[in-house]
Amino acid sequence: GDSVTQMEGPVTLSEEAFLTINCTYTATGYPSLFWYVQYPGEGLQLLLKATKADDKGSNKGFEATYRKETTSFHLEKGSVQVSDSAVYFCALNYGGATNKLIFGTGTLLAVQP
């Protein structure tokens, strides 16, 4: 079945460091890929998405490229801030009538000043 695998956390970085959170997926078809972020005490928020191979999603300095050949959607940011500390979830779905998101286990990012 379809699944998403994320690198385990926590990831601890100093402010202004480069961030990569790895995400790979297993899919029977051609899904859309998402990164959601969950800040402390808040609900999940969409960070970025890509709907087809080679698309790059970007938002708030974060970016991820849909790589069909490596079945990956790694999240990157050039310079993290303390305010980026959160849990990041990679997810996929197919749209259609059954629109469920299939999530990875999440990666906790802690950015220290």
Add this chain to the structure above:
Amino acid sequence: EAGVAQSPRYKIIEKRQSVAFWCNPISGHATLYWYQQILGQGPKLLIQFQNNGVVDDSQLPKDRFSAERLKGVDSTLKIQPAKLEDSAVYLCASSLVVGHGNEQFFGPGTRLTVL
């Protein structure tokens, strides 16, 4: 625009008791989802409604969980009787439409602890 509302935010019950959660989606959103997020795991879909009809409840433990969406707006999720393994955060989400790449908007969740 108001977001997805959920209540209560926290609930502590003993096993074998009943509990109900409430969700009010974003106005105009036809599709409503309930996800279960167990500590250390990603959210897992329990049930999806399109207006007031069920689209997908394949992951809902129907012997103890039930959900309804009256009039295609608010929804309630009930657990009766609760088990220890039901301790989790229950997330409600809504979307305007379904389709490739469409965003789901999540509420803050209800954290359930079963003792």
